[in-house]
Amino acid sequence: xxxxxxxxxxxxxxxxxxxxxxxxxxxxxxxxxxxxxxxxxxxxxxxxxxxxxxxxxxxxxxxxxxxxxxxxxxxxxxxxxxxxxxxxxxxxxxxxxxxxxxxxxxxxxxxxx
Amino acid sequence: xxxxxxxxxxxxxxxxxxxxxxxxxxxxxxxxxxxxxxxxxxxxxxxxxxxxxxxxxxxxxxxxxxxxxxxxxxxxxxxxxxxxxxxxxxxxxxxxxxxxxxxxxxxxxxxxxxxxxx
Numbered sequence: 001x002x003x004x005x006x007x008x009x010x011x012x013x014x015x016x017x018x019x020x021x022x023x024x025x026x027x028x029x030x031x032x033x034x035x036x037x038x039x040x041x042x043x044x045x046x047x048x049x050x051x052x053x054x055x056x057x058x059x060x061x062x063x064x065x066x067x068x069x070x071x072x073x074x075x076x077x078x079x080x081x082x083x084x085x086x087x088x089x090x091x092x093x094x095x096x097x098x099x100x101x102x103x104x105x106x107x108x109x110x111x112x113x
Numbered sequence: 114x115x116x117x118x119x120x121x122x123x124x125x126x127x128x129x130x131x132x133x134x135x136x137x138x139x140x141x142x143x144x145x146x147x148x149x150x151x152x153x154x155x156x157x158x159x160x161x162x163x164x165x166x167x168x169x170x171x172x173x174x175x176x177x178x179x180x181x182x183x184x185x186x187x188x189x190x191x192x193x194x195x196x197x198x199x200x201x202x203x204x205x206x207x208x209x210x211x212x213x214x215x216x217x218x219x220x221x222x223x224x225x226x227x228x229x230x231x
Binding site for chain 2: 033035041042043044045048088100101102103104105106108
């Protein structure tokens with residue numbers, strides 16, 4: 001079945017350092033979505049990328065969708081303590097109509113002040 | 114963005130009892146809702162897809178007789194954990210998907226229900 005892998009599993013940074021998490025799918029994706037889950041909270045939708053090679057920015061966050069639509073990355077510039085949380089990528093399942101999402105394992109980010 | 118609520122936010126119950134969790138989409142109609150389970154420091158594992166007016170579709174390995182799902186209206190889906198045991202203790206999260214034709218197929222998550230079975 002479809003697999004979505006994320007690396008690294010954990011990342012500890014000093015406040016002000018940059019952070020990147022990478023997402024790879026075993027199959028081509030129609031789109032990829034990113035979610036953030038704060039400690040003790042629930043996943044919150046960040047963004048959806050649809051086009052091959054697409055790059056989107058949200059303030060200090062930059063999201064990329066690979067040319068082959070099988071990989072994606074999230075880069076945070078100059079991390080802040082408010083960036084703490086687990087970042088998940090997710091892609092629609094090809095086995096069904098596409099409404100199901102397969103989530104990556106997530107990258108847990110901690111930021112030391 | 115769309116708002117999804119869950120009730121209760123946490124519940125503690127004795128082994129052998131049943132627990133019902135409600136998931137509501139507050140400002141849109143959701144023909145499809147999803148139920149996930151998340152263990153500490155792990156990813157979200159899809160349990161089932163709940164379709165309004167029809168039977169839920171369960172993922173492989175999820176017991177449909179233990180995790181009863183009812184999606185009786187376009188804004189409400191319920192998950193009942195029957196005869197709960199300590200190994201069922203987990204964080205249960207629902208999500209709702211906007212209807213077909215919406216600009217996005219993203220899922221909007223509820224705040225989750227933390228179930229502890231003693």
